[in-house]
Amino acid sequence: MKILCVGQIVYDLTFSMNETIIENRKYVMKERTECIGAPATNAAALLAKWGSDTSLIARIGDDFLGKEILDQLHKLNISTETILIDPSTSTSISCILANPLNGSRTIFNHPLQESHMEPKWPKEDPDFILIDGRETEIALQALKKYPNATSVMDAGSVKPWTSTLAPLVDYFVCSEDLSRTYTGQEIDIQDMNKLSATFSKLAELNKKHIVITIGGHGVLYQENQKIYHIPAFKTKTVDSTGAGDIFHGAFVYFLGHNYPLETVIKLASLTASISTETMGGMISIPSLKEVMQRAKEMKSIF
Numbered sequence: 001m002k003i004l005c006v007g008q009i010v011y012d013l014t015f016s017m018n019e020t021i022i023e024n025r026k027y028v029m030k031e032r033t034e035c036i037g038a039p040a041t042n043a044a045a046l047l048a049k050w051g052s053d054t055s056l057i058a059r060i061g062d063d064f065l066g067k068e069i070l071d072q073l074h075k076l077n078i079s080t081e082t083i084l085i086d087p088s089t090s091t092s093i094s095c096i097l098a099n100p101l102n103g104s105r106t107i108f109n110h111p112l113q114e115s116h117m118e119p120k121w122p123k124e125d126p127d128f129i130l131i132d133g134r135e136t137e138i139a140l141q142a143l144k145k146y147p148n149a150t151s152v153m154d155a156g157s158v159k160p161w162t163s164t165l166a167p168l169v170d171y172f173v174c175s176e177d178l179s180r181t182y183t184g185q186e187i188d189i190q191d192m193n194k195l196s197a198t199f200s201k202l203a204e205l206n207k208k209h210i211v212i213t214i215g216g217h218g219v220l221y222q223e224n225q226k227i228y229h230i231p232a233f234k235t236k237t238v239d240s241t242g243a244g245d246i247f248h249g250a251f252v253y254f255l256g257h258n259y260p261l262e263t264v265i266k267l268a269s270l271t272a273s274i275s276t277e278t279m280g281g282m283i284s285i286p287s288l289k290e291v292m293q294r295a296k297e298m299k300s301i302f
């Protein structure tokens with residue numbers, strides 16, 4: 001299975017922190033993890049780890065962190081031939097405060113500036129394209145260049161590019177935050193009328209498949225005009241960084257292995273929930289073996 005991910009790449013520095021920050025103080029951090037991250041990159045890391053032929057189109061600066069990122073991508077088996085090295089900008093950094101008491105993560109991201117660059121395409125045509133909205137111009141070109149690839153969009157929040165890209169993808173997988181901002185309605189899994197109105201409004205963005213991830217409450221999706229709710233798997237969350245991205249990577253993986261949509265979502269949710277048991281984003285991606293083992297033990301998936 002050949003995958004092309006298009007979007008953001010970031011260098012993540014995560015600290016464990018369970019107190020409220022007060023300005024103008026010094027905090028000594030006892031625990032830290034460092035790894036590369038960002039939505040398209042975390043998803044690409046899962047796909048490569050699980051054996052898919054994965055290329056990533058994302059931008060780094062011609063700087064120290066950019067070199068470190070290239071080195072880490074090599075180790076992860078993600079093709080770096082398509083990585084854009086942009087001397088006019090600096091590699092993006094995220095500083096993440098993860099609260100192990102409730103699993104929340106607060107992200108301070110400094111994104112890089114995206115100016116026009118000619119993309120370098122993978123040697124072989126992809127079967128799947130996963131976009132996170134960044135590198136919008138190239139994402140649009142990719143969707144046009146590979147019309148036979150199945151496309152998935154990870155849409156975390158309403159951004160200037162949302163309404164341009166969303167109608168073009170086969171699967172529009174959005175967050176509760178995006179749904180709330182775009183539709184003006186809170187999600188109430190008990191209220192089918194409200195859910196129907198939410199999905200109808202989101203259909204303005206995408207007419208094929210809409211999936212809404214609702215964090216600790218699970219996932220909602222619509223198939224053949226019917227709305228379904230998959231509850232979240234119970235777990236001991238210490239850090240939810242990258243869980244959404246890991247969900248999207250696993251979503252593409254299981255979609256590519258021809259599981260029905262319900263099973264794809266259950267397995268992707270299980271993968272994401274296992275990842276929250278470990279500190280850090282990318283480094284918390286579980287092995288495929290572990291996911292399948294847990295899925296078998298649960299009996300509620302297949």
Ligand SMILES: OC[C@H]1O[C@H](O)[C@H](O)[C@@H]1O
Pocket residue numbers: 010011012036037038039042094107109241242243244245281282
């Ligand atoms: O979704 C979480 C990811 O996006 C943020 O920007 C961090 O880099 C982290 O890896």
